[in-house]
Amino acid sequence: MKIGLYFGSFNPIHIGHLVIANHMAEYSNLDEVWFVVTPHNPFKKKSSLLDNYQRLEMVYRATKDYSKLKPSDIEFNLPQPNYTVNTLVYLQEKYPDLEFSLIMGEDNLKSFHKWRNYEIILENHHIYVYPRVSENKIETQFSDHKKIHQIDAPIMELSSTFIRNAIKEGKNVKPMLPENVWEYLDEMNFYK
Template identity: 65%
Template sequence: MKIGLYFGTFNPIHAGHLIIANHMAEHSDLDQIWMVVTPHNPHKKKSTLLDDRHRLQMVHLATEDYDTIRPSDIEFSLPQPNYTVNTLVHLLEKYPMHQFSLIMGEDNLNSLHKWKNYEVLLANHDIYVYPRINSAVADATLLANPKIHRIEAPVIEISSTFIRNNIKQGKNVQPLLPQKVWAYIDHNLFYKK
């Protein structure tokens, strides 16, 4: 089975994440999309993140009606901070029957050369790239790599930061979130402070 790994802190998961994940499931050769909840992105301050279990629960709530999109807590058991290359080694050991690919925005592809052991990622895994508005076009030689698959997906410019800031300001963000995720955030008073 071909699995697309969509990594994120999902703080919170929002409609944009689901639109991209569903588009990849429906318009590529990927069989499933795993939403990998990262406990700590090495490039973000951990203090800004909700507890891991709350973010995972929101991903569960957001994806439970999708047959091809699943939450994953695979990185919760790995040493932190963790890097994508380590996660892939762990996944291949645990699920040798699957083929794992990465899903990322064009902005991340442009900084791929800064990732730990990016050459290993590129040599061993397909990378599915979706467009971003504020992203420079990726290097032509990188796009020519047979492991890079540019998918013409909808351009979604919703950010979790925007959602958190608006909740803090008392603004209505319900249209940007799956209904069950909004209810969970509202019930727990997340992002109010």
């Protein structure tokens, strides 16, 4: 079985994340997409993140009606800050019968050569790339790589940062979130 790993802080998860993940599950050779909730990205300030389990709860609520989309807390018990290469090694050992691939936006692919042990990741895993609105071209070393697959997914210009700021400003963000995620955010008074 082929699993696509969609890493993110999902702070909060929004309809753009679901559209991309569902598109990957339906229009690529992936059988499932796991939303890997990252406890702490080495490149982000920790202070703006909701608690790990609150973000996992939102992902659970957002994906529960989609059989091919699953929440994952796999990184919660790994040493922090964690790197994707370590998570992949851990998953491969824990689930030897599954084949893991990465899902990332074009913008992440541009900086992929800066990732820890990116060569090992590419040697052992496929990468599925979804488009982002951008002027920059992908690094030539990755543009024709046999393990990197450009997926013609819908371009989603929605961001968690935009949603958090809009909530802070008292704007209605309900259409941007799965309904049960919006209800949870509203009930918990998150980002206000």
